[in-house]
Every structure is written in C-alpha cells, then in structure tokens.
Amino acid sequence: MFKNLDAEMSRYDIQPKDLAECIGVSERTMRSYLTGTSRIAWEDARKIKRKFFPQFEIEYLFYFVRDEAS
Known part of the structure; x- marks a missing residue:
C-alpha cells in the first residue's frame, strides 16, 4: 500500500x-x-507524480508499506 500517496x-x-x-x-x-x-x-x-503531485518526491509518494495483516 502506498500510504503517502493515499x-x-x-x-x-x-x-x-x-x-x-x-x-x-x-x-x-x-x-x-x-x-x-x-x-x-x-x-x-512518474506520470502520476508529474500531473498531480509535482511538489513531492516520487520516492515519498510511492513508498510501499506492506499490510501488516498479510
């Protein structure tokens, strides 16, 4: 899950x-x-970042956190 993007x-x-x-x-x-x-x-x-979130680093937005319940 991309919690920062969410x-x-x-x-x-x-x-x-x-x-x-x-x-x-x-x-x-x-x-x-x-x-x-x-x-x-x-x-x-990269397309999503450029269009919607140009102010953020892509590594921040797409930092993946595995669901602890899995």
Missing part, C-alpha cells in the same frame, strides 16, 4: 479514477496498483 490523494481530493485516466488504465487496475495487488510501472508512477 494521504496526498485525500488531502487534494484526487480519486483513483483520476489517476487511472492519467495513465490510461481502468479504475479497477488502478486500485490493484494502489493496494499492491499489481505492480505499477515506473513510467506510470
């Missing part, structure tokens, strides 16, 4: 569908990326 999405009222449209995938696929079920391509992560 927090910034909430802060700036950005929805998974917005990110999905940015990189040309379905909302379902984007949700798989956000939960860590599927891996997001580095170039797609």
Whole structure:
C-alpha cells in the first residue's frame, strides 16, 4: 500500500479514477496498483507524480508499506 500517496490523494481530493485516466488504465487496475495487488510501472508512477503531485518526491509518494495483516 502506498500510504503517502493515499494521504496526498485525500488531502487534494484526487480519486483513483483520476489517476487511472492519467495513465490510461481502468479504475479497477488502478486500485490493484494502489493496494499492491499489481505492480505499477515506473513510467506510470512518474506520470502520476508529474500531473498531480509535482511538489513531492516520487520516492515519498510511492513508498510501499506492506499490510501488516498479510
């Protein structure tokens, strides 16, 4: 899970569908990326960062935290 990305999405009222449209995938696929079920391509992560979060470092946004319950 990308907890920092999730927090910034909430802060700036950005929805998974917005990110999905940015990189040309379905909302379902984007949700798989956000939960860590599927891996997001580095170039797609860069597109999201450039469009929605240019003020943040990509390493901050896409720092992955494995769910402790897993």
